[in-house]
Amino acid sequence: MSAAPNRDRQAERREATRREIVDAAWEIARRDGLAAVTLREVAAMIGMRSPSLYSHFDSKNAIYDAMFGQAWTLFLDEMRQQDLPAAPREALLAIAEHFFAFSITDVARYQLLNQRSIPGFVPSEAAYAPSVEVIGLLHETFDRLGVPDRADADLFLALCGGLLERQLANEPGGDRWTRQLPRVIDMFADEVGLPGPSLRSSR
Structure with a gap:
């Protein structure tokens, strides 16, 4: 034994x-x-x-650093477990909706991860690493969906981030800007040449 x-x-x-x-x-x-x-x-x-x-x-910033790394690790784990639809537009919408849900349900977490809300705080390389993996996984998914240009992925993140900022700033707890996601994903998909069907017509 x-x-x-x-x-x-x-x-x-x-x-x-x-x-x-x-x-x-x-x-x-x-x-x-x-x-x-x-x-x-x-x-x-x-x-x-x-x-x-x-x-x-x-230091207090060391605590923020641990919080930062913990939260990005959680988001990365959720992304890895997400079962995306086969249709490219539906998959993009699922990615965006997951990011919205993760952010809206915990505004303090969103602020730490995505805004420069703590003066003087810069995450360590170790704490930042899971966020780099998130972007890497997103790029892999975009490649699989037929969107290999990294500038297109940047545009997708900017569009989703802009909507989310408007939602949190102007109607926390509501869905005024969240409801625009299918429309924005269709606009993005049309721009990068992804096949339909249109999300707006199917909802």
Whole structure:
């Protein structure tokens, strides 16, 4: 009988504490905004003294960095699990709708990932890596759908991002701009020469 591998219980406890700190930071950000995340507030929420946090994160920006990496990793995992329709236009719409849903359900997360909302915060290479993988996966999907030009992928992201910004800024919780997605995807698909049928006519 083989012996069970040794567990590093100290490392496990340390990682669990780091997750608890990051979860507390998200709770504060969702309740009071990203700028409200402070070492003191996070420590108070988890019953830890502020100086003790420094053994896990050496600054507030280090906490933001962990949040950034965690959130992009979650989005990447969701993208990998997404079962896209075979029709190119339907697939593009599914990608856009997933991005909208991920963003609208957690505005603080969207702000951290897609806006320069924290002065002086620049994500580390490790935290930024999942977002690079997201773009790589998007490019692979676009290649498969028949849209190999990276400038076209940039345009798609800009169109979706613009609609999303308008939705969040002007009607949070509503769907005024979300309802425009089929129309915008059709316009994009017509521009890059993707076959139909039109999304607008099928909805």
